[in-house]
Amino acid sequence: MNVLVTGGAGYIGSHTCVQLIEAGMTPIIFDNLYNAKSAVIDRIEKITSNRPVFVKGDVRDKQALVDVMTNHNVDAVIHFAGLKAVGESVEKPLEYYDNNVNGTLVLADAMREAGVKHIVFSSSATVYGDPASVPITESFPTSATNPYGRSNSWLKNV
Ligand SMILES: NC(=O)c1ccc[n+]([C@@H]2O[C@H](COP(=O)([O-])OP(=O)(O)OC[C@H]3O[C@@H](n4cnc5c(N)ncnc54)[C@H](O)[C@@H]3O)[C@@H](O)[C@H]2O)c1
DSSP states (O other), X not given: OEEEEETTTSXXXXXXXHHHHHXXXXXXXXXXXTTOOTHHHHHHXXXXXXXXXXXXXXXXXXXXXXXXXXXXXXXXXXXXXXXXOHXXXXXXXXXXXXXXXXXXXXHHHHHHHHTOOOEEEOOOGGGGOSOSSSSOOTTSOOOOOOTTSSOSGGGGGO
């Protein structure tokens, strides 16, 4: 199975690529290297003796996504390409919405055009705020994470 891994040069994405290779699948890494280095591809090769295809590109670039999915006969997508720093997201909300929300919409549109129907989306436990207990389950109420500390009382002050 050929799996397009957006953000595949990042922390979770690169580890996922190693696991995919070890499970006999073929990851195709698509990453703009905003928060990663291309040396990650060398490390994946060193660990697995298998060098994944790497395409430098941005998930807001629909044509680049359609091209990579078509050229590599992609069967499924795992979507890790995103910005994830809670504090920075408060300082730069428009940039985060553009990268994360718009990027995901463009990816979905490109998948539709390329006929790719399977996606795993990497969300974040931060959507549950500070949970009342752990482990968190998907039925927990969503909330916000305080970028300044543990309590959510900051929400009342902004
Ligand atoms: N790190 C964690 O503990 C954790 C836990 C759960 C979920 N997640 C989620 O998994 C995803 C990846 O997290 P991570 O920790 O690996 O982050 P990361 O920053 O290491 O990886 C994200 C990768 O996406 C790339 N990227 C960002 N914007 C892009 C764009 N517009 N186009 C193409 N590539 C782009 C970056 O260059 C980077 O390589 C995030 O959505 C994060 O919220 C992370």
